Amino acid sequence: MAIKRIGNRTIKFQNPPSIIGTSSIVGPKEGDGPLRSYFDLVLEYDTWGQKSFEKAEAKMQEEAIKLAIKNANLSVNDIHFLISGDLLSQIISSSYTAREIGIPYFGLYGACSTMTESMSLGAMIIDGGFADYVVCATSSHFSSAERQFRFPLEYGAQRKFTSQWTVTGAGATVLSAKGEGPYITYITPGRIRDYGITDTSNMGAAMAPAAVDTLLNHFKDTGFTPMDYDLIISGDLGLIGRRIVIDMMQKEGYDLSENYTDCGIKIFDTVEQDVHAGASGCACSAVVFNGYVYKEILKSTFNRVLVMSTGALHSTTSSLQGESIPGIAHAVTIEKSI
Amino acid sequence: MEYITAFIVGGLICVVGQILLDTTSLTPAHIIVTFLMIGVVLGAIGVYEPIAEFAEAGATIPILGFGYSLSKGAIEGAKAKGVIGAFAGGLESTAGATAAAVLFGYIISVVSYPKSKS
Amino acid sequence: MDNLTNKEYQEYAKKKVPKPNYLKNSIRAFFVGGTICLIGQIIRNGLFRFGFDEKAVATGTAIIMVFLGSLLTGLGIYDKIGKFGGAGATIPITGFANSIVASAMEYKREGYIFGVAARMFTIAGPVLVYGIGSSIVVGILYLIFTAGR
Numbered sequence: 001m002a003i004k005r006i007g008n009r010t011i012k013f014q015n016p017p018s019i020i021g022t023s024s025i026v027g028p029k030e031g032d033g034p035l036r037s038y039f040d041l042v043l044e045y046d047t048w049g050q051k052s053f054e055k056a057e058a059k060m061q062e063e064a065i066k067l068a069i070k071n072a073n074l075s076v077n078d079i080h081f082l083i084s085g086d087l088l089s090q091i092i093s094s095s096y097t098a099r100e101i102g103i104p105y106f107g108l109y110g111a112c113s114t115m116t117e118s119m120s121l122g123a124m125i126i127d128g129g130f131a132d133y134v135v136c137a138t139s140s141h142f143s144s145a146e147r148q149f150r151f152p153l154e155y156g157a158q159r160k161f162t163s164q165w166t167v168t169g170a171g172a173t174v175l176s177a178k179g180e181g182p183y184i185t186y187i188t189p190g191r192i193r194d195y196g197i198t199d200t201s202n203m204g205a206a207m208a209p210a211a212v213d214t215l216l217n218h219f220k221d222t223g224f225t226p227m228d229y230d231l232i233i234s235g236d237l238g239l240i241g242r243r244i245v246i247d248m249m250q251k252e253g254y255d256l257s258e259n260y261t262d263c264g265i266k267i268f269d270t271v272e273q274d275v276h277a278g279a280s281g282c283a284c285s286a287v288v289f290n291g292y293v294y295k296e297i298l299k300s301t302f303n304r305v306l307v308m309s310t311g312a313l314h315s316t317t318s319s320l321q322g323e324s325i326p327g328i329a330h331a332v333t334i335e336k337s338i
Numbered sequence: 339m340e341y342i343t344a345f346i347v348g349g350l351i352c353v354v355g356q357i358l359l360d361t362t363s364l365t366p367a368h369i370i371v372t373f374l375m376i377g378v379v380l381g382a383i384g385v386y387e388p389i390a391e392f393a394e395a396g397a398t399i400p401i402l403g404f405g406y407s408l409s410k411g412a413i414e415g416a417k418a419k420g421v422i423g424a425f426a427g428g429l430e431s432t433a434g435a436t437a438a439a440v441l442f443g444y445i446i447s448v449v450s451y452p453k454s455k456s
Numbered sequence: 457m458d459n460l461t462n463k464e465y466q467e468y469a470k471k472k473v474p475k476p477n478y479l480k481n482s483i484r485a486f487f488v489g490g491t492i493c494l495i496g497q498i499i500r501n502g503l504f505r506f507g508f509d510e511k512a513v514a515t516g517t518a519i520i521m522v523f524l525g526s527l528l529t530g531l532g533i534y535d536k537i538g539k540f541g542g543a544g545a546t547i548p549i550t551g552f553a554n555s556i557v558a559s560a561m562e563y564k565r566e567g568y569i570f571g572v573a574a575r576m577f578t579i580a581g582p583v584l585v586y587g588i589g590s591s592i593v594v595g596i597l598y599l600i601f602t603a604g605r
Contacts, residue, residue, distance in 0.1 A: 026455075027454075028456065030455045032456075041508070047454065050567045051565070055563075115595065142454075142455065143452070143455070145452060146455075147563075151558070152452065152558040152559050152561070152562035152563075152577075152579075153452040153453065153454075153535065153558070153562060154453070154529050154530075154532060154533045154534065154535045154557065154558035154561060154562070155535060155538070155555060155558035155559070155579065156482075156529075156534050156536075156537055156538015156539065156541075156545045156546065156551060157365075157538060157546070158359070158538065158539055158542040160476075161474060161476050161541070164472055195460070195462045195465035195466065195469075196462035196465070196466055197465075197466060197469060197595050199363060200475065202469070205472065207458075207463065207471070208469075209457065211370055212457055212459065212483035216457070219543075223487070232460050234354075240469075240472055240473060243472055244468075244469060244472050245406045248457060248470075251457075252457065274344070287425045291439050303587075339496050340497055340501070341498070344490075344493045344494055344496065344497035345490040345491070345493060345494045345497075346490065347514070348489050348490050348492065348493025348494070348496075348548070349485075349486035349487065349489045349490030349493070350486065350542045351489065351546070351547060352485045352486060352488070352489025352490070352541075352548070353482045353485050353486045353489070353543075353544075353546075354484050354543075355485065355489075355543030355547045356481050356484075356485035356486075356542050356543035356544065357478065357482060357543075357547065358543070359481075359543050360476045360478055360481055361478075366543070366546045366551075367555075367577045367579050367582060369526055369543060369546065369547070370546060370547065370551070370552070370555075370582075370583055371582050371586050373547055373564035374586060374587050374589060375586055375587075378587065378590045378591060378594060380600040381594075382597070382598075392547060392568070393493075394495045394497055394500060395493050395494070395496035395497035395499075395500050395517065396496075396497070397550045398496070398517070398518075399490070399492060399493045399517075399521060399549055399550075400493070400548050401547050401548070401549060401551070401552060401583070402536060402547075402548045403549070404518075404549060404552070404583075405587060405590075407514065408481040408590070408591035408594075409590070409591050409594040409595075410597070411591065412591040412592060412594045412595030413577060413594060413595060413598045414597070415595055415604075416526065416595040416599050417598075420599065421596070421599065422539045422593065424592055424594075424595025424596050424598065424599055425595065426551070426590050427587055427589075427591070427595055428587070428588055428591025428592060428595065430503075432513075432518075433588075434515035434516070434518055434519050435515065435518035435519060435522055435549065436584070436598050437472065438519040438521050438522040438523060438581050439526070439552065439553055439556050439558075439580070440517070440576070442522060442523050442526040442527075442553065442557075443526055443553065443556040443560055443576055444525045444560065444572065444573070445528065446527060446530035446557050446560075446561070447530070447557055447560035447561040447564060447572050447576070448564070448572065448589075449509075449530065450530035450531070450532075450561055450562065451564070452532075452558075452561055452562050453487055453532040453534075
C-alpha cells in the first residue's frame with residue numbers, strides 16, 4: 001500500500017525531511033545580477049583556474065557539494081547518498097564530481113529540472129528510511145552548454161529574442177531525516193508534456209505545458225490554492241514561459257498573477273543584462289532556490305514555497321532530426337514549520 | 339564612387355539575409371548556404387556578372403560572390419579544358435580564399451582560446 | 457488543457473512571442489554588411505594600385521578579408537560584431553572565416569586532429585560541399601548546352 005500518496009500524483013511525506021544546509025556558487029555574470037548577496041560564492045572568472053569550461057563546471061559542483069555539507073555541520077562521510085545531474089552528455093560534471101566526493105552516487109538526467117528531481121528522490125529516500133543524510137546537487141555552465149547545444153562561443157550568430165541564457169553556477173542541498181526545517185512536505189513529480197514545439201531557442205514555450213500540468217495536479221491532489229503559498233517559483237521558463245503559465249492557469253481557474261515568478265527571471269536583470277527571455281540551465285533553479293529562496297525561508301519572508309524546476313529533455317541529435325521538445329516539471333513544497 | 343556602391347549593394351544583400359533570419363526559422367548556416375547557391379545560379383545564368391562589375395566589393399565580399407566565382411570558374415574551366423575543367427575550375431578560382439581560410443583558421447585557432455561571454 | 461491539440465498550442469505559443477524589431481535589425485545588418493564590403497573595396501583598390509590584374513586582386517582581396525575575419529574571431533571581437541549586425545556579419549566572406557575559426561578554437565581541448573582540424577568545418581563545411589558540388593554541375597551543364605555549337 002502506497003500510504004504516502006495522495007490524489008493522483010502527489011506524495012505527502014509522513015516524516016518530512018529537513019533541509020539542513022544549502023550552497024550556491026555562481027559565475028561573474030550571475031554575480032552582477034539582482035540576487036548577488038544571496039550567493040555563497042561569486043566567481044571572478046568562470047574558468048575558475050581550470051583548463052576547460054567542463055572542468056570548471058565540475059569544480060563548481062564539487063565545491064558546492066562540499067560547502068553545503070559544511071553549512072549543514074556535517075562531513076562528507078556522514079552523507080549516505082549523492083544524487084546529482086547536469087546538462088553535459090553522459091552527465092560528466094556530476095560523475096567526475098562524484099568521483100572526487102567518493103560516496104554512493106545516483107546520477108540523474110533531468111536537464112534543467114534536475115534540482116527538484118533530485119530533491120524529490122532524496123526526500124523519498126529519507127522518508128522511506130533508507131538514509132539519514134542525502135545531498136542533492138546540480139550544475140550548469142554557459143560556455144559548456146553553449147557549445148554542446150548551440151554554436152561555438154566565438155561564432156557571430158545573433159541570439160533569438162526567445163532564447164535564454166544558461167546560468168553558470170552550481171547548487172547543493174543537504175536533506176536530513178532529523179532537523180528543525182525547513183521541511184519538504186509534498187512533492188508532485190511531473191510527467192512529460194510535449195505539444196510539438198521544435199524551436200530549441202524557445203524552451204519556455206516548450207516547457208510551459210508541463211509546468212501547468214504539474215501545477216494543476218498539485219493543487220488538485222493537495223487541496224491547496226495558489227494563495228496558500230507565499231511563493232510559487234518555476235525553474236527556467238523565462239519571460240515567455242511564465243506568461244504562458246499564468247495565462248493557461250487563468251483559463252483553468254487559478255490566479256497566479258500575485259505570487260508566481262520564475263527563477264530565470266529572478267536571477268538576471270532581463271533588461272540590463274542582455275539575456276533576452278531570461279535564464280535557463282540546471283543551475284538556474286539550483287542557485288535561486290539554494291541562495292535566494294532558502295535564505296528567505298530562514299528569514300521567514302516565505303513560510304510555504306512551491307519550487308518547480310522545469311526541464312527540456314531533448315538532445316542535439318533529436319532536435320537536428322526534427323523531433324519536438326519533451327518538457328517536464330517536478331514540484332516540491334517547502335515549509336518553514338509543520 | 340565605388341566605395342558608396344560597394345557599401346550600399348553589400349549592405350542591401352545583408353538586409354535580405356537579415357529579413358530571412360528574422361522571419362523564418364532558418365539558422366545562419368542555412369542562410370549562408372542558401373545565399374551561396376543563389377550566387378552559383380546567378381553566376382551561371384550570367385546575372386551576377388553585371389552586378390559584380392557595378393558594385394565590385396559590394397557584390398564579391400558577400401558569400402553570393404563566392405558562389406559567383408565558383409560557377410564562373412567552372413564555366414571558364416569547362417570552356418578551356420572540357421569536363422576536367424568543369425570539375426577543377428570552380429575550386430581553382432576560389433582556391434586562394436579557401437586555402438587562406440584553412441591556414442589562417444588553423445593558426446588562429448592554435449594561438450587563441452574562446453573567451454567567456456557575458 | 458487536456459483537450460488542447462498540438463496545433464492549437466503551437467499557434468497559441470506563437471502569439472506569446474514578441475516580434476523582433478525588423479527595422480532596427482535590418483538597419484544594423486545594412487550598416488555592418490555595408491561597412492565590411494567598404495573595407496573590401498578599400499583593399500581591392502589598394503591592390504590595384506600595386507599593379508595586380510583583376511584575377512589576382514579578387515583573390516588577394518578575398519584572402520585579406522578571410523584573414524581579417526579570422527583575426528577578429530581569435531581576438532574575441534567578431535562575435536560581438538555578429539551580435540550587433542546579424543546577417544551583416546554572417547553573409548560577407550569574413551563570416552565564413554568566423555565560422556571556421558570559432559568552431560576550430562572551441563574544440564582545441566579535444567586535440568589537434570579530432571578537435572581543431574576535424575571540427576574546423578562543422579559550420580563552414582556545407583558551404584564547400586554545396587558550393588563546389590554545384591559549381592561542377594554548372595560546368596557540366598555548360599558543356600551540355602554548348603555541345604551543339
